[in-house]
Amino acid sequence: MTTMLKAQYSERGPVPQAVIEAVPFERPTLTQGQALVAVLAAPINPSDVLMLTGQYGMLPPLPAVGGSEGVGRVIELGPDTQGPAVGQTVLLPAGSGTWASHLVAPAARLLPLPNDADPKQLAMLTVNPPTASLLLSDFVQLQPGDWVIQNGANSGVGSYVVQLARLRGLKTVNIVRREAAVAGVQAQGGDVVLVDGDDLAARVQTATGGAAIKLGIDAVGGKATMRLAGTLAESATIVNYGALGGEPCTVSPRELVFRDVTLKGFWLARWFRVTPQPQQLALLTELANLIAAGKLSTPIQASYEVAQIKQAIAAAAGERQGKILIVPAQD
Template identity: 90%
Template sequence: MLKAQYTERGPVPQAVIQAVPFDRPVLAPGQALVAVLAAPINPSDVLTLTGQYGMLPPLPAVGGSEGVGRVVELGPDTQGPAVGQTVLLPAGCGTWATHVVVPAARLLPLPAGADPKQLAMLTVNPPTASLLLSDFADLQPGDWVIQNGANSGVGSYVVQLAKLRGFKTVSIVRRESAVAGVKAQGGDVVLVDGDDLAERVKAATGGAAIKLGIDAVGGKATMRLAATLAESAAIVNYGALSGEPCIVSPRELVFRDVTLKGFWLARWFRTTPQPKQLALLTELAGLIATGKLSTPIQATYDVSQIKEAVAAAAAGERQGKILIVPTEG
């Protein structure tokens, strides 16, 4: 059994984490031993290793915030998913490992026969995309949404969920090589960011009123996105790929009544009743299991290759997610 552990944080994320062996644990009542089938490396995971994320676990810690597994054993007098059941692991339980010990009551059974690699990405990006589309504007079928960072994990789910809900999307990327991939996901209009973005968006949409902007980049990209929106529309920021604070001009905020809001999924999980959380995750799991929702995967790594995996996830120019897929278990 292996786990990817770090005892410090530093500017080079792959330098602080390593695979370490551990013995098979003895379970207490209420616990379950789960063999990890797949666990992604998200941008938030990389920022956690560098110490830049908004919520940091105490050290030492095991990396990985989401994933799926198969129940191997239940503790004494423990009720939970049956041994052999594929389950969604609790958020933040340290999923970059061959096995994890978790409370059995927090395991969510998943559809049998679905691709575990796609299900492994259920907890973070799909609900983020779904909530970005539902909680910040009253969108109706036929309405337009614009987003940047559209080739990201969240971006791909925004495109797919928008199409399932009847919305039209303008997807903004930062390099020409990302255009084809977003179009393949179903993007209606895909453009490379630039100073004349508002004019190009207007031409591509026929001057349609865009009610919602979704910003993953920050910096001046936020202002370019805001300039494409209809009056009194909202722009919601959920990331800072540029490493810079959001910039929005008084023209947009004052004269055009554009509002800038923020979204953090961790806060949503903390403040939302569990039945509502489970309902959303169950709905999204069904879409993934039936192939209606997916995201590209660039490469998979074993836990023993954690340094290489984190380096690949932290690098630019990726065409998909990096996943930890343990060979054991």
């Protein structure tokens, strides 16, 4: 067997790739209820990078292994342990330190996935697809033909919003922050793709024929939230799930008071904490089936082995056109 590696950090700092390194470890001895899983693929999400810098809202105790989601293949079960069979592709538990060649997980928490599906696409199942799905379903009652507007449309969540909206018969206005991102969102199926700017509301009105947009999805914060609010119908809702711009959301009294626009927040970690497990599994299974059928995917820019973790983090924290994945070397 190849050397087992994990990407571990014992401190946090402003340069995320400087605080993490690949560390070898011995094959663990399993106890009852445990499974040893060979990691097939694990993405680097913005939240993962923020954990390295100490800027995320929930930080694991140190030392920690990076990676909040991924998929693997069961290679061993502990004594007297029932669970997915050896050789089965499984979804790894959220927050289990997935930037590793192998990890030990409770067998009961491993969700079987289609063995013939692309593991790189399945690796991104836990965070971005459910976020996109819940943003579209849990805040505003939308009907086929309705419009939704989002900024950060070229992000991982943004790409899933576009695809899930299309599958549900919804139309999307997609806002990006640079011209170079337009073509990628159009290729994903975005109905309207615009570069953010002060005249956004007028351009959205023209592009949609004056459609009444009831839901705005905000990944950026700052004044971008205000510009998004200006495109919405009266009594519409903005849901913020990120701060790519690095500033707090700004919405004027005109939007909140006189136009009755509501600003809400969404954090997937809280949803997992308060939602019954059968409901969680139902959503993840639905999304996994869409990925396996090729109906849901997101662009991947590059893959790195665990030993290349510093280069991978640097790539994920920089300008890119797709996801950065950790794909451990296989036996």
